[in-house]
Amino acid sequence: MIEFTQDGPFAEKVDHLFPDRVRILGLGQTGAAACDQLVLHGRPGQDLWVFDSDQLTIEGSVVPNKHLLGAKLVHGMGCAGDIELAREIVVQEENKLAHVVRGCDFLILLVGLAGATGVALAERLIELTKETGAKVIVVGVQPFGFEGWTRREKAIEAIAAMRREADSVLVLSHDRLADHPSTAKNIRHGFHLMHGLLAKTVQALAQIVCKRGLIQLSFADVRSLYGRYAGSEALENCWVSHVEGDMRDCAEDLVAELMEGALLADEAIWKQIDHAIVAVSGTRHLGLSDVQEMVSVLKDRLPANIPIATSASLDEENHEKVRMSVLFAMTAPVTVDTSHGALVPVKKNRPIAETGPLPTKDELEPPITEPVPQPAKPSRPPKAKPAPAKVEQPVQMEEVEALTLEAEPVEAPVRSSARTKSRFVAKQEEMQFEAPTRGRFEKTHETMYRGENLDQPTFRRRGLKIKV
Amino acid sequence: MFWGKSRNIIVALEVGSTKVAAAVGEIRPDGTLALLGIGEAASGQIRKCEIVDFEVAQGCVRDALAEAEQKTDMVIAEVYLAISGAHVRSSNTRVTTLIGNDGDEISHEHLQELQDMATAQPLPTDHAIVHHLLQHYVLDDGTKTDNPIGLASKQLTAHFHQVYGLATRLQTTIRCVKELSIDVKNYALSSYATAQAVLTRNQKNLGAVVINLGGGISDYIAYQKGAVVHTGVLGVGGDHLTNDIVSGLKIPYAKAETLKKSEGSVILNPAEAHDRITLPGSYNFEERQIHRDSLNTIMQARQAEIFEIILEDLQSAPFWHEFSGTVYITGGASQVKGLVELASQIFPCPVELAHQSPFDGDQNYGRRPDLSTLLGLLQYARQAEMELPSARGFARVGQSLRKALASMKLI
16 A cells, blocks of 8 residues: 655645635545545645545555445445446445535535446435535546447436536546547556546636635636536536646746647637636745736637636745646537537527617617727627628617627628618527417426427427428 | 135226226136236326326226126225336346355345345335336356355345335325225236236247337336346327327317327328328317328327337446347337337337237237236236235135125225
8 A cells, every 4th residue: 555644745834725615525436546646746735535435446545534435235346337336335325425525615526427436426425515505516537438338328427417416517528638649658648647637627626616816716607617507518518737837937838838738639629618717826926917927828829709717826835836727618508510410519698788778770770871980899709700891880789789699790781771680680589478288288297308398299399390 | 615715816907097997807726817807997187197186086996996896796805006107217226145154055034135135225205116126146156047045155146126106106096096995905017017918938038128108108118038127107108199189280189089099190101191081070070171191290200209218218228238129019009000110110129019918718808908007917916916825714814804894895
């Protein structure tokens, strides 16, 4: 067994950075390995626990607070992917788990989504934590594609179940590392790399939710991107990159290294990413201007439509180091692009702005013969090609765009009022004035399947034409 | 001996969405089953196998039992009840015990211990167990067996398929019968009962899925290597087809039901695209012409959706990846035209209409797929009765007295 000695940054003299407020639990083999990375390369004072049903994993972990579960049932042999067996273990160890969730404000669960013990534990821990009122953030990792469809299906089920219950679920994908040079040489390096990234992700999350920073974000920022109300249905919704450098390094070099992160290698991800959170930490020499410069350089490197939220904190034990972690998120719901069969994000509808009285017809259809000034620069500029310089829009357009939810981009000067009308196409469906009836099944429990009410006629739900 | 001459009568009761039916059978001394008669009553206020109006539903149960008593000249005091509904769930579980005795020989006590462990498994809140169906035992070297008694092993694992449902809804159905002074001796999942009627032991070993298309629900059960590996209940049935016709063609429910049975098909035939069906008028309904294409489109869409959902559920179960058996379809809603053809297009395995096992008695009942659950429940009851230790002495006197008092409506 590896012996863990508390020296250097783990010495007792160091103040605990995350005292009990944030508890980090490594569940299953993946969770345990990620927690090991936190112990070896993370910050001191983290409240770390590790649980698994496999004795080898537990014995090999350097986390002091580690527990073997289900010894009576599986004798330390693990569950070998049997989720039912894992759930039996969870039932047996209920008291132990109930004890773990007490006394913390945030619980971060690290779990491999295709594993049995980790997923079963996560499911139960989420339930128990909700009873205590604490918040749960799940950081999970999808299996490699070559591990088989069965494991992938398990992961999909686990993600769906956790998204229903947990406050935030961050899903990373092992497949992003499939083409990485270190993985190509040795698959264990790929796993090791992912465990390191998971550890950095947890560290960044802990920094954000702790509210002790130079520039503060909060749990609400995390939940707005990865929470169940964020609208994301994508399996993979998180991409992480991390860099650590000397305080004397210039911001360009740090950001350049950051952008070479293993999970960011595939350029296709930039079509999916729509938000970013940056967590910067450094010694007392780290000033606001330094943080501002780094974020500014990063902003220049990212697509223009990605808003960045920044958190910065001071860490006395950083030894003249500056650390920068970026969590990218996809919050747009996903649809199937039938032409290519690939998942593509759908742009979210903009919120309806309170703009006072509705514009009149004249405002909606302004006389186009007179030149009018350009609208103010939108907060989120379009990623696609910019509108031609000749385009002229009335001042009222900004209000109208906010009211009509989703306006088509204007590509050419408008020549007629009829054309003006056709430019504004609301994506909202027509409101049904008559609630659909379930006929004979009106008084019964609705039969729901994948969000569809099966008591409604199938032909109607599928839009089939019926000649009466 | 007087008590020994009493006939061994069993009664199966099914409270369905379309009808309530009670079958009276007799277990003969040689163990065979004879069907004595069936009483039926149209269901009222029972939707998707769940009772909407308790008093109306109870009246239907009373009528069905009364008809069965009248036809068979028997007094019904206790019944076996078929349980179903969209609230019924299932899962596979396993329990393990260590064999601690000399020689590591497995005994009856070990099997009983495993059974007790399975029974003690926690269920979701407000749910009650319906079945613990044993799949097989596994020895420490991975050997699977159905009967491990006498074998040597360090540990023994039992795999079970457990079926459970919402306790309140199960109680409502049972109470509906018990309040008529009829004892519910035992109950069985509808799909499990159906399988007893339509599957032979060989078919169960080869692998089979039985889909019972009822009026309010469609339930299904899968067998692999002789054991139940998956069960499911979908709260959609033949009534939904009728309801869709009512909604799409704007005709009364009774007309839609008749139209579905007489003219409807779940296969679209381009040659009939322009055909029209004349709906005869009645005193409050004017004669109308219906596009056959529309009728079939409505029915095909619904039936295909039912099969697709069932297939999706089956594919999500681990057994499906090595399933090489046949899908058997039965139930009242399986009588629509083109059903097997449609199912064959959806399921990637052979599809057949199920046929019931032969029995003594009126063979007309055997040809009705809507009675397969009821007749299967009789088979289940026969098996359960034969496995029960026969009551002796005072117990038998008590049993007979209870029946006699029940017949006089004193208890």
